[in-house]
Amino acid sequence: MAAAASRTVWVNGPIVVGAGPAGLSVAACLRERGVPSVVLDRADCIASLWQRRTYDRLRLHLPRRFCELPGMPFPAHYPEYPTKRQFVEYLQAYADRAGVEPRFNQAVTSARYDEAAGLWRVRAEDVLASTSTTEYIGRWLVVATGENAERVVPEFEGARDFAGPVSHVAEYKCGEAYRGKRVLVVGCGNSGMEVCLDLCDHGALPSMVVRGSVHVLPREMLGVATFSVAVFLLRFLPLRLVDAVLVLLARLFLGDLERLGIRRPACGGPLQLKNARGRTPVLDIGALARIRSGHVRVVPGIRRLFRGGAELQDGRRVAADAVILATGYHSNVPQWLKGSDFFTEEGYPRVAFPHGWKGESGLYSVGFTRRGLSGVSSDAVKVAQDIAVEWEKQTSKR
Numbered sequence: 097m098a099a100a101a102s103r104t105v106w107v108n109g110p111i112v113v114g115a116g117p118a119g120l121s122v123a124a125c126l127r128e129r130g131v132p133s134v135v136l137d138r139a140d141c142i143a144s145l146w147q148r149r150t151y152d153r154l155r156l157h158l159p160r161r162f163c164e165l166p167g168m169p170f171p172a173h174y175p176e177y178p179t180k181r182q183f184v185e186y187l188q189a190y191a192d193r194a195g196v197e198p199r200f201n202q203a204v205t206s207a208r209y210d211e212a213a214g215l216w217r218v219r220a221e222d223v224l225a226s227t228s229t230t231e232y233i234g235r236w237l238v239v240a241t242g243e244n245a246e247r248v249v250p251e252f253e254g255a256r257d258f259a260g261p262v263s264h265v266a267e268y269k270c271g272e273a274y275r276g277k278r279v280l281v282v283g284c285g286n287s288g289m290e291v292c293l294d295l296c297d298h299g300a301l302p303s304m305v306v307r308g309s310v311h312v313l314p315r316e317m318l319g320v321a322t323f324s325v326a327v328f329l330l331r332f333l334p335l336r337l338v339d340a341v342l343v344l345l346a347r348l349f350l351g352d353l354e355r356l357g358i359r360r361p362a363c364g365g366p367l368q369l370k371n372a373r374g375r376t377p378v379l380d381i382g383a384l385a386r387i388r389s390g391h392v393r394v395v396p397g398i399r400r401l402f403r404g405g406a407e408l409q410d411g412r413r414v415a416a417d418a419v420i421l422a423t424g425y426h427s428n429v430p431q432w433l434k435g436s437d438f439f440t441e442e443g444y445p446r447v448a449f450p451h452g453w454k455g456e457s458g459l460y461s462v463g464f465t466r467r468g469l470s471g472v473s474s475d476a477v478k479v480a481q482d483i484a485v486e487w488e489k490q491t492s493k494r
């Protein structure tokens with residue numbers, strides 16, 4: 097076994113953990129204000145969620161103007177809903193333009209504030225050589241590891257008896273591998289719905305597990321994005337009223353979903369549940385039509401798995417050749433950020449939006465607003481502004 101190698105790196109400027117849209121945008125905004133930074137990512141590329149952990153047919157599902165990062169619009173020829181490939185190309189161009197060069201294969205395993213020194217100590221393991229660690233030391237720490245850092249993998253009784261493969265949607269690329277197969281898709285968020293649609297397109301036979309309730313909205317109504325309608329209405333009406341309007345419109349455009357086995361949450365509208373609990377409403381891009389036509393079967397929660405499929409909460413059995421868990425993601429901040437109570441046990445800032453971007457002792461967070469890419473941008477601008485003021489104070493003292 098190789099001896100453990102450890103080195104120390106002094107960072108002149110903030111240490112940014114995560115090279116997704118959040119890390120890239122805060123580094124770019126800092127750079128614009130003349131502040132250097134070091135961006136660390138455990139992956140071997142920028143935006144690993146988008147490049148490594150999402151399926152081929154993925155597109156942004158909010159209109160493009162809500163997904164741009166600070167200071168750089170999408171190219172004019174991009175469609176209203178850019179493809180994953182286009183979004184990644186945009187992010188690469190964004191990083192290049194700002195001269196952001198993250199240090200890859202650096203998995204941060206701990207970060208703590210050294211009171212005595214007044215500095216952050218961030219320990220990262222080299223993914224390619226796990227015995228090699230680096231301690232980055234700096235005045236500021238920006239947490240940008242995202243709301244989707246780790247997969248949620250529920251444990252089902254009997255999982256070991258199940259004969260087929262069980263995978264998470266983060267590994268799913270395309271339905272081709274499932275042609276002719278009966279697939280049990282667990283979860284009915286945007287991922288579950290869209291994977292069912294993709295499976296249908298590739299001649300597979302999906303059943304979708306809906307254990308609870310979910311808000312489904314049309315992505316567009318008469319050519320207008322539902323999200324744009326919501327943002328417009330929020331200028332005049334309180335959120336609860338906007339939610340009521342959205343539910344009414346959804347009923348009008350999508351009909352009664354209860355008949356399809358999809359219940360709406362009794363407490364809380366789509367925007368309220370997104371903001372408060374991070375439950376994203378489904379923006380339908382065609383899965384409902386496949387449920388209506390019988391190509392996707394909706395089934396209740398799973399009681400246990402057995403060799404040939406699953407036994408459901410209502411006692412019925414459903415046969416399956418494969419299981420795909422579209423059960424969501426969670427933040428990993430509590431796993432590595434030590435000695436700070438700025439984040440909750442769930443890994444979100446304790447203080448609610450729009451105040452959750454700044455902690456104590458030079459700690460910042462970008463991208464934990466439950467407001468997608470527009471939340472990322474809004475945090476990044478504020479964090480960079482704040483650090484730049486401190487930076488100037490410090491540099492002018494020297």
Ligand SMILES: Cc1cc2nc3c(=O)[nH]c(=O)nc-3n(C[C@H](O)[C@H](O)[C@H](O)COP(=O)(O)OP(=O)(O)OC[C@H]3O[C@@H](n4cnc5c(N)ncnc54)[C@H](O)[C@@H]3O)c2cc1C
Pocket residue numbers: 113114115116117118119136137138139142143144145146150154155156157158162163202203204205240241242243244245428432462463464467468469470472
């Ligand atoms: C499938 C999918 C589609 C989405 N579509 C939209 C959309 O259309 N519009 C929208 O507004 N939002 C969308 N979102 C929301 C999403 O949160 C943002 O798109 C965006 O990727 C968030 O950026 P981020 O930088 O905060 O997090 P991420 O993109 O997840 O980036 C975080 C980075 O941190 C790295 N990291 C994590 N832990 C560590 C560690 N310990 N050490 C080092 N590095 C680490 C990861 O490797 C990753 O590269 C979508 C999310 C998903 C999952």
Ligand SMILES: NC(=O)C1=CN([C@@H]2O[C@H](COP(=O)(O)OP(=O)(O)OC[C@H]3O[C@@H](n4cnc5c(N)ncnc54)[C@H](OP(=O)(O)O)[C@@H]3O)[C@@H](O)[C@H]2O)C=CC1
Pocket residue numbers: 154155156157158248250265282283284285286287288290305307308309310375376397398422423424425
């Ligand atoms: N741009 C786009 O088109 C896309 C965007 N996204 C975004 O990515 C993020 C993650 O979405 P997604 O991956 O769908 O995750 P979500 O967290 O939105 O959904 C997870 C789903 O899994 C269900 N679930 C969790 N555990 C179990 C269990 N043990 N048994 C049965 N069901 C279970 C949840 O049900 P319950 O509510 O009962 O817990 C829920 O329906 C969201 O913000 C989403 O909007 C995702 C895909 C496409």
Ligand SMILES: O=C(O)C(=O)Cc1c[nH]c2ccccc12
Pocket residue numbers: 157158323367370376377379466467468469
């Ligand atoms: O797709 C996501 O994960 C997002 O976070 C985008 C988003 C932010 N706010 C919303 C409200 C309704 C639907 C999607 C989003």
